[in-house]
Amino acid sequence: MDQTTAIIDLDLPGPRISRHVYGHFAEHLGRCIYGGFFVGEDSDVPNERGIRTDVVEALRALSIPNLRWPGGCFADDYHWRDGIGPRDQRPRMVNSHWGDVVEDNSFGTHEFMDLCELLGTDAYISGNVGSGSVAEMSEWIEYLTRADDSPMADLRRRNGRDEPWKVPFFGIGNEAWGCGGNLRVEQFASLARQYSTYVRNHAGNEVYRIAAGASDADLHWTEVLMQSFDALDRAEEADAPAGPFQAVSLHYYTMTGPWADKGSATEFSEDEWYLALERAGYMDQLLTRHGQVMDRYDPHRRVGLVVDEWGTWWNVEPGTNPGFLYQQNTLRDALVASVHLDAFHRHAERVVMANIAQTVNVLQAMLLTDPESGALVRTPSYHVFEMNTGHHDADSLDVHLQGVPTRTGEKSELPLVSASASTRGGTALVSLTNLDAQAGRTVVLDLRGRDVVGHSARVLSAPGLATHNTPEAPDAVAPVTLDAVRPHDRGLEVTLPAHSYVTVSLTLA
Template sequence: MKRNLLSSLGAAALCLISVSGYSQTGTLSISTDSKTTISKHIYGQFAEHLGHGIYGGFWVDKTLPVKKQDRIRLDVVEALKKIKIPNLRWPGGCFADEYHWRDGIGPTALRPRMVNTNWGGTTEDNSFGTHEFLELCSLLKCEPYVAGNVGSGTVEEMSKWIEYLNSNSTSTVVKERIKNGHPAPYNVTIWGVGNESWGCGGNMTPEYYADLFKRYAAFAKDYPGAKLKKIASGPNSDDYNWTEVCMKNIPNWLMSGLSLHYYTIPTGNWGKKGSATEFSEKEYFNTMVNCLKMEELVTKHSAIMDKYDPGKKVALVVDEWGVWTDVEPGTNPGFLFQQNSLRDALIAGTTLNIFNNHSDRVRMAALAQTVNVLQSLILTDKEKIVLTPTYHIFDMYKVHQDAKYLPIKLDAPNYEVDGKKIQAVNASASQDSTGKVHISLVNLDMHNAITITTELKDVKWSTVKGQVLTSANITDINTFANPNKLHLVSFTGAKKDGDKLVVTLPAKSVVTLELQPL
């Protein structure tokens, strides 16, 4: 890859160059009239037994010369703790519906091996099981989100797993947990009842799944200190009938959430998705069109949910999202390893803005996936580690976790390619417990800086500071040889103009601003 002549100055220099050129304009209005909280669980992550996500990502060989606790890789843990990931979903994904939890407990040497039929036909040795996952969550200081096996498992199997983890009785299964080294209950409260039951989880109809959910959920018992949040396997993308049937047939009191899965496919073609690192402006534009479809999906699924649940007791849980490209050349196609460019950062910022703006219904989500798979936060290669551009977006956006949602009205210019148009800027805003207002803005335009003048109703503020992520090229990536090509830098393109905020967004950038209250 051509060496970036601005690398010694970083993105800050690029930012100054971008904002000094031609700039289009738009307006933003932000209100404090809201009683909605942006749940921290929107910023969740996903770790599946897939490729090098678990093995080689979180769980490494004992001989690898990195800091470890048992075989848990601690530099990965520390990086994720920095961005305050609130939950981690496991063991899948498609793998969840062929996973039998008893295979992953007890002495490691005695655990049975299995074939991972979904992802590459590799041998799964079950050395990373329930106790290892929950130790990882403890180190990360995040909540575990366990996906139960409905596709090939039984009601009893899932019920006993819950008892094993959460009961403080003297039952045989609890004694087994104690024997395996954990006397106290784990109190795991977030449970997925199957995964993609319309597809790899069983190829079910929504009517059949809704009945099956009620059966499994009836035997998924609460224990003292562990009232369950049961997440139903919801629709694939725009399957609105699935949502309709589940919301109609499953009582609101029985489920806490309905999942939604949607991936941004650059080409829109699952057979040939497109490269993660080599794409034209037209391909970039089409990718962003597909990314923005999340707004339509969330809006339409939420409207169906509102019919049956006007009190919004059931969350829309977008627990698989992200960009899915062709794998990197020379890698196992079943491992779904892809690089992560500035384009992916813009997708992450845009999607999180959509979730923030729908936080009355979207109260949980999970990026697919955390390490070495799909739109990863982190890439590893033996002892080496890279934080991707997407990681830096989650670092920038962590200020919105559990903050008060602030409604916005945005009028921005269009970004046009080959006669097609999308709005160039998207945004979201929140106010934290100290009164600080945070505004995140994404400029999708590859060429033009855009100046946004913001009116903040009922917000009294004194100073503004911010961070920006951008780069010279939309295809720029972080590599093991150059791990810091894209990183966050201080942003100086915002100023106070009377009672208004004026910010000039560089082309192809993500900016988060912090307004200090008076």
């Protein structure tokens, strides 16, 4: 079996990997909210104030750091006042983006913030720029976070919530280049400054404002947004927050076909396996290129990059509503996730948050709920996130790979091994992905700078590339202990099975 070497200096920590790159996304789309997170108090599915308890328990096991809501495209049609007050009195609306269904607004601000409290996670509210107003957005943050007897705080109390909530993250629009208004970036940059100014800090709640950023490789969008900041290059202000917003976003989805025929989630060839992983690897190039644009205007890196929509986007499962974006989740999706997460780790100095799309029943979901039986299924992607919790708020470590095999792809050479590592206190975590569909791979971990006094390893793989979990086979793809880890004169030798994801936990002296 061929060998790859991964050189890791355990005593040279780099930028911290924010736990927030493991964020999630919940849009009013298909069965993400209704039937996914929220079933109502009268449901036979166990719930707490209408929120599914099994979903909460599963996500708490991921230490989910933040949750983005209510969209997505839905956010720029959403008017928050429609989602407060007695549920039977809330006005209805048409969800024109996703299935053209009627939304009854029974899940609104109070329900979402209740969900965040049950999850122990931070709220990331996506504000309406496309069809909303500056005053509407300003009043929403006041309603959420003000503690005194202001008009919006008083309205919140009349709706049953005395104490304000903490809202650390607020999005200024969504996909303003498309469903969020079809704006040119020059138009949106001015609106982002204006709207951000009125998303105020109330009662000690410090808001991190994220302006709707680019799609894919639209570097011009990022450049114009960066030009709209004031004095980012002044050394005397290097430690001050950027303003009036603090970050810009980036959206990128992985698919193997064109927009009209994105490819099947479960029926794909070996060539499509590699194509998906090559396109997933393109995220690293996007982060580099957008980061270079940002560096020109922001040498002190005061502005964050937030990848608040990423993941696979396949054709919907046959027989399901095409507007609900329900797709299965295979081992291939899990390795797409691991490749992305490695890229976020490598760019920890700039990437401050990321949100996989979406958490339940939509696109590359963590969880699938069965509408017939009520069963909850953890997807292969879920397990990658669970295996990586040791990277949360850990210091990144450079991984220098030697002897990595490649495969000629659509536009580039695809490395068949991906890796990242981090350290925290007396521990380190190494993540290794073998993208080879057929062959295993031996990796020597050349561990330098600190003594390793203990180790353990886990592996996620499956018999087939398209293996996935179902209510009947919930653990077809699930992590198990990896015994194929041996001492080596440079550190450790690890055997990666074909098409697998492995984490190696180290105890350091």
